[in-house]
Amino acid sequence: MFKYFFVVFCLSLFIRQGLALWCYECVSTQPGCGTQFNWLFHWTKICPETDDVCVKIIEQRSDETIITRSCLSSLRAIRTDIPADHYEGCRPAAKDVHLANYVNNSIKELDIYRNYYDKTTWCFCFLDNWCNSSPSSNAHVYLIIGTSLISLVYMF
Template sequence: MKLVFVIAAILLFPNESIAWSPFSLYCYRCVSTHPGCGTPFNWLWYWGEVCPEADDRCVKIIERKGVETIITRECLSSLRSVRTDIPEDHYEGCRPAARDVRLAHYVNNSIKELDIKRDHYDETTWCFCYFDNRCNGASTILISIPLIIFAYLLANCS
């Protein structure tokens, strides 16, 4: 009888009931020019967002030019359309960026600020993570407060 009431409660609160995502990957998505995203990283500002693809990876890109360091945290699927220096190896760990010799090959542009050849930074490092709990979570179960109160009252009233 209690099971019927719990199922009825789930159906009565469809927007606030169980939200379960077994194949979601949560990654931090920010750039170190944003507050709290640099070094040290403040995870209280960025809780993580769901990556668009099921077989995604979390990526941290570290770009250095002298003493200037830019850190980008993002999902790999979001970077595939804008970056050509992604390393072929996407396993856990850090590795240097791939060099694209054809990038801007047919472009005759003398404006250095555009950086169409992506050679502004002296060193670019890509770090991939998939199993680390700090940079992603494999699945989450969110249960609403009204559902918990309703189930508690239902169990104690009978």
């Protein structure tokens, strides 16, 4: 009886959120979120909009690299350098000439002009859940599918 409940529970999770896109949300200053991504440390976020896209932003300055992972709808309010093309793949950040034009700021450490990083790359993906991780970290997807299949085999 317990295995039937477990199978129904697993299937209800997939059916309830089946049309939503799941993305990782973290910054590379957090453990396990750098170039070597570790999915054990980070939970996924269900993107709020139906036409949302997973985003990975790579900002580089000499040997310093900051990677930000999130949904595009979460970044629209705070980033003005989003490229116009949101299809699969990576592209450089857009130039925003009107950014910080009318700001009189005496604090030099604030990056109001967004010129601290030499190179900013936006990577978009929407065809697969958890796609804004590193390419080799999809083992958890196979683990979920494998346990679901094993529970279905034991059910019949």
